Amino acid sequence: xxxxxxxxxxxxxxxxxxxxxxxxxxxxxxxxxxxxxxxxxxxxxxxxxxxxxxxxxxxxxxxxxxxxxxxxxxxxxxxxxxxxxxxxxxxxxxxxxxxxxxxxxxxxxxxxxxxxxxxxxxxxxxxxxxxxxxxxxxxxxxxxxxxxxx
Numbered sequence: 238x239x240x241x242x243x244x245x246x247x248x249x250x251x252x253x254x255x256x257x258x259x260x261x262x263x264x265x266x267x268x269x270x271x272x273x274x275x276x277x278x279x280x281x282x283x284x285x286x287x288x289x290x291x292x293x294x295x296x297x298x299x300x301x302x303x304x305x306x307x308x309x310x311x312x313x314x315x316x317x318x319x320x321x322x323x324x325x326x327x328x329x330x331x332x333x334x335x336x337x338x339x340x341x342x343x344x345x346x347x348x349x350x351x352x353x354x355x356x357x358x359x360x361x362x363x364x365x366x367x368x369x370x371x372x373x374x375x376x377x378x379x380x381x382x383x384x385x386x387x
Contacts, residue, residue: 260372
């Protein structure tokens with residue numbers, strides 16, 4: 238015989254939603270996939286550029302560029318250039334957004350977003366002829382493979 242329950246004790250007979258947990262796992266997989274794709278593309282493009290430079294002038298690539306008395310190899314020069322370009326682009330974009338934030342006179346990010354929303358033109362929405370929301374990348378791929386039917 239089961240013990241009597243207090244009025245304050247509540248036992249839930251519902252199963253925890255697995256759908257939300259699966260959605261979270263799917264989102265993490267999608268983020269990891271796109272981050273990996275971006276990293277591979279970056280490394281591949283940089284390697285292609287270095288390989289093409291080495292193929293065009295192998296002697297200078299091996300010898301390196303003479304800067305004063307110090308020699309710098311082509312790959313180390315490329316890595317330095319990539320690092321400097323990354324630093325300049327990230328800091329430049331950050332500075333541009335910070336300046337826009339200060340010029341707008343916003344007191345917090347929510348206020349800034351509302352001011353930007355008021356200042357930008359509204360685009361008219363077209364009626365969607367097909368599906369435009371997908372639960373995962375697999376659903377999107379299936380939709381594309383089926384030719385937009387489904």
